[in-house]
Each structure stands twice: as C-alpha cells, then as structure tokens.
Amino acid sequence: MKFNKSIYLLTFGFVTLMPLSCKDYLNETDSTRISEESLFKNAADGINLVNAIYDTFHDGDFINKSLWYGANFLSQDFHNYGADSFFETYEIPTTFNPLNVAWTRSYQGIARANSAIPIIAKMKAEGVLDAALADRLTGEAYFLRGVFYYYLASNFGGVPLELQTVTDEGRHPRNTQDDVFASVVADMQMAANLLPWKEDLGTANLGRATKGAAIAYMGSAQMWLKKYTEAISSFNQLEGKYQLMENFIDIHEYNKQNNQESIFEVQFLEGADQSWGHANETIWFSSFHMPEEVSNFGYSYADPKLYASFEAGDKRKAATVIGPGDEHASPAIEIKNYPKVKVQFGGINTLGTLAKPWKGSDNLRSGYYSVKTWRDPNVTGSTSAPGGKEYIFNGQNVIMMRLGEVLLSKAEALVKTGNEAAAREIIDNVIRKRAGLGPVAASTPINDVLINEYRHELTGEMSLWFLLRRNGEHINYVKKEFGITIPTGKDILPIPQEVILNNSTITQNPGY
Numbered sequence: 001m002k003f004n005k006s007i008y009l010l011t012f013g014f015v016t017l018m019p020l021s022c023k024d025y026l027n028e029t030d031s032t033r034i035s036e037e038s039l040f041k042n043a044a045d046g047i048n049l050v051n052a053i054y055d056t057f058h059d060g061d062f063i064n065k066s067l068w069y070g071a072n073f074l075s076q077d078f079h080n081y082g083a084d085s086f087f088e089t090y091e092i093p094t095t096f097n098p099l100n101v102a103w104t105r106s107y108q109g110i111a112r113a114n115s116a117i118p119i120i121a122k123m124k125a126e127g128v129l130d131a132a133l134a135d136r137l138t139g140e141a142y143f144l145r146g147v148f149y150y151y152l153a154s155n156f157g158g159v160p161l162e163l164q165t166v167t168d169e170g171r172h173p174r175n176t177q178d179d180v181f182a183s184v185v186a187d188m189q190m191a192a193n194l195l196p197w198k199e200d201l202g203t204a205n206l207g208r209a210t211k212g213a214a215i216a217y218m219g220s221a222q223m224w225l226k227k228y229t230e231a232i233s234s235f236n237q238l239e240g241k242y243q244l245m246e247n248f249i250d251i252h253e254y255n256k257q258n259n260q261e262s263i264f265e266v267q268f269l270e271g272a273d274q275s276w277g278h279a280n281e282t283i284w285f286s287s288f289h290m291p292e293e294v295s296n297f298g299y300s301y302a303d304p305k306l307y308a309s310f311e312a313g314d315k316r317k318a319a320t321v322i323g324p325g326d327e328h329a330s331p332a333i334e335i336k337n338y339p340k341v342k343v344q345f346g347g348i349n350t351l352g353t354l355a356k357p358w359k360g361s362d363n364l365r366s367g368y369y370s371v372k373t374w375r376d377p378n379v380t381g382s383t384s385a386p387g388g389k390e391y392i393f394n395g396q397n398v399i400m401m402r403l404g405e406v407l408l409s410k411a412e413a414l415v416k417t418g419n420e421a422a423a424r425e426i427i428d429n430v431i432r433k434r435a436g437l438g439p440v441a442a443s444t445p446i447n448d449v450l451i452n453e454y455r456h457e458l459t460g461e462m463s464l465w466f467l468l469r470r471n472g473e474h475i476n477y478v479k480k481e482f483g484i485t486i487p488t489g490k491d492i493l494p495i496p497q498e499v500i501l502n503n504s505t506i507t508q509n510p511g512y
Contacts, residue, residue, distance in 0.1 A: 052112050064284070069087065075478070076303060103152070142214075156509070172503070182221075189218060197210060207397075228416040252372045265398060323368045324358070325353050333374060427453055
C-alpha cells in the first residue's frame with residue numbers, strides 16, 4: 001500500500017504548513033493562521049512532518065532529468081532526442097536547469113529532514129509520540145537526508161554539508177566528496193539503528209525507509225570511501241532479508257511493485273496531475289522513455305550498441321532494451337493495446353518492424369528503447385489529453401536500490417579485498433545464473449567482468465554511471481565501448497551556475 005501524504009514544507013528554522021501533495025489537498029486546514037505553538041500536538045503531525053521529506057522526490061524533472069539522466073546518458077547507453085543531447089559530448093551547460101533542480105530539490109529535502117529531527121525529539125520528550133514511532137520517524141529522516149546527499153555526491157562530487165537547521169544565509173563552501181559520503185555512512189548507521197526491517201514494517205507503511213535500505217546505502221557509500229571490508233560487512237547484513245526475483249522482467253513490473261528484490265523505491269500515485277510545471281506527484285517518467293509512436297514523447301532512446309552488447313541467451317536483454325520487430329517481454333504489456341498503436345498502426349504487436357523501425361516522425365531516433373520504464377497501457381492511471389494527442393502512463397514506482405545492485409557491489413568489494421573467487425561465485429552462480437548465462441571464462445579480467453555485469457544488470461535504472469565512476473574505470477569504459485574520449489573533468493556534472501551566483505564560496509568542478 002502506498003502511504004497517504006499530507007505535506008508540510010520546512011524552511012530554515014521556522015516551520016510553516018503548506019500542502020504540497022494532491023493527495024488530501026482539499027482536506028487541509030488553512031495554514032496561514034496556524035501558529036507554531038499549535039503545531040505538532042498529535043502523532044499524525046509527526047508522521048506528516050516526515051512524509052514531507054519523501055515528497056521531495058515527487059517532481060518529474062527531479063527523478064527523470066536530474067537523476068535518471070546522470071545515471072544513464074553519461075554511460076552512452078541512452079541518448080536524448082530533444083535539446084539535451086549535449087550528454088553525448090559531456091559538455092553539459094552549467095545553466096542546464098535540471099542541474100539546479102537536482103541541487104535545490106535535494107537541499108529542500110535535507111532542510112526538511114534537519115527540521116524534522118529535533119521536532120520529533122521534542123514530540124517524543126513531551127509524550128506526543130511514543131518511543132517506537134518517534135524512533136522510526138527519526139530513522140526515516142536520517143535515511144532520507146543520507147539519500148539526498150548520496151545522489152548529490154554521486155552527481156557533483158563534493159557539496160556543502162548542512163546537518164542541522166540553517167540559521168544564517170546558508171552560503172557555505174563545499175565539503176569534499178569523501179566528507180559527503182562519510183556523512184552518508186553516519187546517517188545510514190543512525191537510520192539502521194532506528195528503523196525496522198521491511199517484514200516488520202507492515203503493509204500500511206510499505207514504501208517507507210527500512211533498516212535494510214539504510215544498510216544498503218551505507219554499504220554503497222563505504223564503497224565510495226574505499227572501505228571495502230566495512231562495505232562487505234554491511235552487505236552481509238542483508239542476507240536472507242531480500243531475494244532476487246526469479247524472472248528478471250518481474251523486477252519493474254507494475255503489478256509487482258515493492259517486491260522481494262526492491263530495497264528502496266520512490267512511491268508514485270495513479271491519476272496524479274500530469275501538467276507541465278506541476279511540482280509534485282508528477283511522473284511522466286514512463287512516457288518520456290517510450291517511443292513517440294506509442295506515447296507522443298520518445299525523448300529517450302537506446303544506443304544500438306547496448307542492444308548488440310548482450311550475450312546470446314541473456315534473459316536480461318528483452319527485459320532491458322527493445323528493438324525493431326521485437327515484442328515487449330512483459331506479460332502485462334502488448335504493444336497492440338496502446339491507443340496510438342491501434343489508431344496509427346492497426347494494432348501491430350511489435351516495436352515497428354525491421355523494414356520500418358519506430359524512429360519518430362522525423363526519423364531521428366535509433367529505433368531502440370528502454371523496456372524497464374514502460375508502463376502497462378491497461379492499468380488505472382493511463383491518461384490522454386483532449387483530442388487524444390498525448391498519452392501519459394503514470395503511477396509507476398521508481399526503484400532506486402535493489403538486491404541485484406547490492407550483490408554486484410559486494411562482488412566488487414570482495415575483489416578489492418583480494419577474494420576474487422568469492423566475487424566470481426556471486427557473479428557466476430547468482431547474477432548470471434538468473435540471466436540464463438554460464439560462468440565467465442576465468443581468463444577474463446575480473447574488473448572487466450564487473451563492468452560488464454553492472455551494465456547489463458542495471459542500465460536504464462538509477463545507478464549505472466555512478467557505479468562505473470565509483471569503480472574508477474568509467475573513462476576507459478566509454479572509450480572502449482563507444483570510442484569517446486571524455487574531456488578532462490567532465491565525468492561528473494557541473495555545479496549549477498545559479499548555485500555559484502547565489503553563493504560565492506562555491507567553486508566549480510574542474511573542466512567547467
């Protein structure tokens with residue numbers, strides 16, 4: 001069950017009420033006449049306080065352009081049809097607005113968490129919240145703050161660390177990347193000490209942060225810090241708590257959200273406002289990555305090299321990328337059932353044909369597309385604008401961390417600590433076995449094996465480029481696979497120009 005959200009906006013040292021979620025919006029009390037003394041007098045107030053932190057994710061640009069772009073366009077497995085094609089040359093303008101969205105939305109979430117932590121402590125001390133609920137909510141706040149810093153550092157490197165409510169103008173210099181990931185480790189350890197395991201959370205709270213999610217992000221942050229022994233110890237704590245989905249295609253299925261492999265996923269509601277500029281509950285994520293012939297978008301498309309890179313028999317291929325003449329691998333998705341396909345192509349059940357691939361009305365796409373982001377056309381929440389010109393398939397959750405990623409990270413940590421045999425055991429007999437593949441030849445260098453498995457397990461999700469950069473072979477990878485030499489310093493994103501204009505203590509990343 002996805003939890004309801006009555007949202008509070010937290011700013012600086014003073015807390016004011018403002019409904020941000022379309023859920024329960026009309027049931028909100030007029031907040032303009034609510035005094036600080038009247039707030040946080042019952043348990044529901046504390047829950048809503050933390051719900052506001054989750055709501056930070058609910059922005060179409062934040063999830064898609066600010067996070068998915070960085071995780072995938074920089075790897076070159078996917079390209080942008082529209083105005084954002086500069087990812088192909090790594091010349092991302094400092095004025096690119098999604099950079100600023102990534103920064104400001106993240107710090108908005110961090111500010112909400114910083115404000116929530118002492119308020120919850122006060123509510124606990126006053127008996128408004130019982131100890132168990134107060135601890136869980138505090139754990140969620142620490143977890144979410146750590147998550148926002150995790151993705152800030154993954155994208156930008158070092159950023160300013162704000163670990164309490166900001167009482168000055170907030171113009172603080174950048175901390176180092178290692179400082180930020182060390183803070184993530186500390187937050188995740190605090191969260192893990194306070195949060196329950198997923199199975200102890202109850203269905204009513206499914207989708208909230210858990211002990212397992214905190215441990216997974218803690219291990220990944222420890223990997224960034226090259227604390228590989230500690231990372232292995234963290235990942236080991238997840239054994240038996242999560243299981244791989246038997247069929248790879250099931251990981252991202254609409255009717256299998258919050259499944260046994262998913263460790264943390266952002267929850268989205270069906271039937272939400274899809275209008276441009278709507279700040280919350282917007283998720284046009286699926287439509288953006290579907291062909292123009294299906295959704296009227298088609299802005300993201302796959303590189304044919306990705307399609308060709310899968311080994312023969314790899315079951316992940318059909319569940320990752322689809323090409324001309326292919327049927328969709330999901331048992332819930334038949335291409336012939338999409339409204340636009342019915343009208344324009346007579347119900348064809350393949351992604352175009354080999355003779356006439358779906359490359360958009362101007363024939364400029366590749367004809368290959370992500371599969372993981374597609375949405376069942378028959379479920380509640382698919383909508384069309386007046387005249388049937390726009391088709392948007394909303395309500396799909398977005399998985400941020402799952403067991404497949406954790407296992408590959410653990411394998412890398414084992415390699416770094418000299419236990420290559422144990423790493424190959426995970427890769428060959430767990431990850432590749434599910435994919436329907438046999439063991440990798442022992443003569444293949446183990447880091448090449450890791451890079452290959454990261455790519456074919458996780459491309460099109462929310463982490464590939466970050467993991468390649470963390471591994472340190474990302475620049476060689478792009479040169480080898482795509483013949484592209486990344487300009488010096490351009491393997492991470494630039495600090496948004498607007499941030500530097502507003503804070504003269506912030507220095508730009510080298511190369512920009």
